[in-house]
Amino acid sequence: xxxxxxxxxxxxxxxxxxxxxxxxxxxxxxxxxxxxxxxxxxxxxxxxxxxxxxxxxxxxxxxxxxxxxxxxxxxxxxxxxxxxxxxxxxxxxxxxxxxxxxxxxxxxxxxxxxxxxxxxxxxxxxxxxxxxxxxx
Amino acid sequence: xxxxxxxxxxxxxxxxxxxxxxxxxxxxxxxxxxxxxxxxxxxxxxxxxxxxxxxxxxxxxxxxxxxxxxxxxxxxxxxxxxxxxxxxxxxxxxxxxxxxxx
Numbered sequence: 001x002x003x004x005x006x007x008x009x010x011x012x013x014x015x016x017x018x019x020x021x022x023x024x025x026x027x028x029x030x031x032x033x034x035x036x037x038x039x040x041x042x043x044x045x046x047x048x049x050x051x052x053x054x055x056x057x058x059x060x061x062x063x064x065x066x067x068x069x070x071x072x073x074x075x076x077x078x079x080x081x082x083x084x085x086x087x088x089x090x091x092x093x094x095x096x097x098x099x100x101x102x103x104x105x106x107x108x109x110x111x112x113x114x115x116x117x118x119x120x121x122x123x124x125x126x127x128x129x130x131x132x133x134x135x136x
Numbered sequence: 137x138x139x140x141x142x143x144x145x146x147x148x149x150x151x152x153x154x155x156x157x158x159x160x161x162x163x164x165x166x167x168x169x170x171x172x173x174x175x176x177x178x179x180x181x182x183x184x185x186x187x188x189x190x191x192x193x194x195x196x197x198x199x200x201x202x203x204x205x206x207x208x209x210x211x212x213x214x215x216x217x218x219x220x221x222x223x224x225x226x227x228x229x230x231x232x233x234x235x236x237x238x
């Protein structure tokens with residue numbers, strides 16, 4: 001196997017249930033995680049709605065895929081960048097989002113938060129630091 | 137280390153172009169194509185916002201998509217460079233990465 005590791009960023013800008021983008025993104029992130037690349041996931045604009053807690057799709061008859069975000073850490077997807085301005089614009093704070101953690105194997109499996117809140121300017125820096133950007 | 141950003145939706149339909157321009161770095165390129173070319177025209181409610189947010193990037197519009205929509209070069213805003221498909225390929229090749237703003 002080649003040992004070339006590239007930085008992949010998956011950019012999420014859509015709310016979760018109105019279109020299929022969010023669910024497809026999560027599928028692709030999980031597939032991509034199998035290839036041992038340096039994976040980050042970005043949530044901005046309506047994409048921040050994907051991470052809200054308390055989603056209950058029972059009555060709507062849809063699949064609730066929001067719990068899957070809490071499993072990403074098991075696939076070594078541990079960097080979820082969330083844009084502060086996008087939260088602010090939508091009346092959300094970090095407390096409105098799921099508590100998503102991962103176990104840091106380099107630190108005695110201590111549980112650490114996966115969500116990293118960044119400013120719009122910092123999000124631009126994250127984007128500019130990637131080898132490959134996939135948008136959803 | 138520059139990025140080519142592409143936008144293919146009308147800025148009058150959604151916030152994609154504005155969000156894109158809010159996440160660019162100086163020296164990046166932004167290509168408006170398909171319905172995105174409506175963002176490249178002058179005298180619109182968004183012309184000033186595009187010019188302001190896009191001040192430190194290079195703005196391009198795809199000629200064939202302008203022609204298809206009956207937008208002649210005279211209606212392009214100042215600072216927009218008209219390119220064809222070969223120019224599109226050149227932009228992809230010249231930049232380090234491409235970010236497609238859906």
